[in-house]
Amino acid sequence: MSATYVVVDLETTGLDPNRDAIIEVAAVAFELDGIVEEFSTLVYPHQGIPALVTDLTGITDEMVADAPGITTLRPQLRRFLGDSVVVGHNVDFDMGFLRAAYVGANNARLDTVTLASIVLPDAGKYALDALIKHLNLDNPTGRQEHRALADAHQTVALFYTLLERAQRMGVARLNEIVQSGRRLGWPETRFFEEALGLAVRHGFGRGGAQRVEKLFDPPKVEGPNLAGVGDDPKKIDAQAIANMLKPGANFSRAFPDYEYREQQVAMVRRVAEAFNHGEHLFVEAGTGTGKSIGYLLPAAFWADSNDRPVVVSTNTINLQDQLISKDIPQLQRLLFFDLRAAILKGKRNYLCTRLFEQMRHRGPGNADEMTLYARILNWLPGSDTGDVNEITLRTREEQLAWSRLSAENDGCNRDVCAQA
Numbered sequence: 001m002s003a004t005y006v007v008v009d010l011e012t013t014g015l016d017p018n019r020d021a022i023i024e025v026a027a028v029a030f031e032l033d034g035i036v037e038e039f040s041t042l043v044y045p046h047q048g049i050p051a052l053v054t055d056l057t058g059i060t061d062e063m064v065a066d067a068p069g070i071t072t073l074r075p076q077l078r079r080f081l082g083d084s085v086v087v088g089h090n091v092d093f094d095m096g097f098l099r100a101a102y103v104g105a106n107n108a109r110l111d112t113v114t115l116a117s118i119v120l121p122d123a124g125k126y127a128l129d130a131l132i133k134h135l136n137l138d139n140p141t142g143r144q145e146h147r148a149l150a151d152a153h154q155t156v157a158l159f160y161t162l163l164e165r166a167q168r169m170g171v172a173r174l175n176e177i178v179q180s181g182r183r184l185g186w187p188e189t190r191f192f193e194e195a196l197g198l199a200v201r202h203g204f205g206r207g208g209a210q211r212v213e214k215l216f217d218p219p220k221v222e223g224p225n226l227a228g229v230g231d232d233p234k235k236i237d238a239q240a241i242a243n244m245l246k247p248g249a250n251f252s253r254a255f256p257d258y259e260y261r262e263q264q265v266a267m268v269r270r271v272a273e274a275f276n277h278g279e280h281l282f283v284e285a286g287t288g289t290g291k292s293i294g295y296l297l298p299a300a301f302w303a304d305s306n307d308r309p310v311v312v313s314t315n316t317i318n319l320q321d322q323l324i325s326k327d328i329p330q331l332q333r334l335l336f337f338d339l340r341a342a343i344l345k346g347k348r349n350y351l352c353t354r355l356f357e358q359m360r361h362r363g364p365g366n367a368d369e370m371t372l373y374a375r376i377l378n379w380l381p382g383s384d385t386g387d388v389n390e391i392t393l394r395t396r397e398e399q400l401a402w403s404r405l406s407a408e409n410d411g412c413n414r415d416v417c418a419q420a
């Protein structure tokens with residue numbers, strides 16, 4: 001009898017199953033309580049191996065010269081797969097090559113890239129080696145990387161870890177995913193059924209299987225409300241602020257690699273004066289001038305002195321992220337007053353919880369929506385912002401699915417929502 005799951009990993013001469021050929025195949029059969037059997041062989045591809053592939057895998061033409069062809073291996077592979085669920089990292093790639101070789105046509109399949117994107121919605125990178133590193137699973141076999149058997153063992157280790165992590169989503173959310181997945185015939189449902197069964201057994205069921213109604217609580221506003229813009233703002237001391245950048249002063253004492261730049265000091269002074277006089281100021285300065293601190297520092301003093309917000313509008317989200325994650329925290333370490341900062345992006349970056357609730361109600365319409373829906377179910381309760389930047393939209397299809405859920409939505413009108 002075949003095992004419940006078999007991880008399959010292939011090395012090939014290229015990406016196209018109709019043109020390229022398998023040069024190595026590995027399969028590891030496993031149950032939830034351990035590995036049952038493994039199989040691995042080089043395969044004669046009836047074509048040359050590109051240098052790029054040899055560089056990546058270490059497999060040369062000489063190594064495969066006496067190996068069996070895929071036709072010879074077919075009966076053995078079919079026996080090994082039996083009726084197991086085929087698991088793979090980007091499994092459609094491996095299944096494409098197997099099916100071109102008339103193997104695995106009727107086997108169900110599970111993709112660990114899709115599963116990882118749901119269970120670890122904020123992992124950022126979903127390549128096998130990146131996930132292994134992210135989860136501290138480094139090379140469970142100690143075998144050579146980018147060879148089929150080593151990758152197959154890593155995929156088994158990843159599967160076990162994902163299954164263990166998935167249980168923490170709790171019975172209610174796992175049940176919601178399973179119900180929607182079953183309605184849609186979504187292949188990954190099988191994994192969440194397994195996780196649901198384990199979650200029930202291991203006591204992750206507090207609150208029962210009842211749907212979690214509220215997934216997102218906007219964070220409470222901290223600190224006092226700020227005043228509106230008035231006619232007579234207090235002036236800030238442009239020279240004193242600029243002096244903070246002098247050698248031996250605040251910045252050089254706080255940051256060992258601080259570099260004094262005259263243009264930056266001039267910019268701080270001019271920006272502070274522009275605040276004081278309510279003027280527009282146009283500054284052109286080259287890379288390395290330290291422009292961010294050049295405007296943030298006087299802006300922070302002006303905001304604190306007047307108890308008013310300052311809006312910094314950037315051209316890119318990258319610069320916005322840099323300000324919020326690097327420059328503003330630097331200022332917060334250095335300044336003697338409490339500097340609060342919040343980030344606001346274009347509406348398309350934020351989930352509309354109303355549209356998401358509608359999707360929960362009617363159910364996702366296709367596999368891409370289903371994957372994103374499951375990712376959001378897992379991610380949203382831990383998010384303070386609903387900002388899509390916290391999860392990585394991996395594919396164009398996922399981006400399209402997001403566009404139907406984001407707060408900038410062409411389909412919104414007064415008939416469906418009072419906020420439109």
Ligand code: SF4
Pocket residue numbers: 352353354355406407408409412413417418419420
């Ligand atoms: S108008 Fe559209 S995007 Fe805005 S809250 Fe309503 S449903 Fe959401």
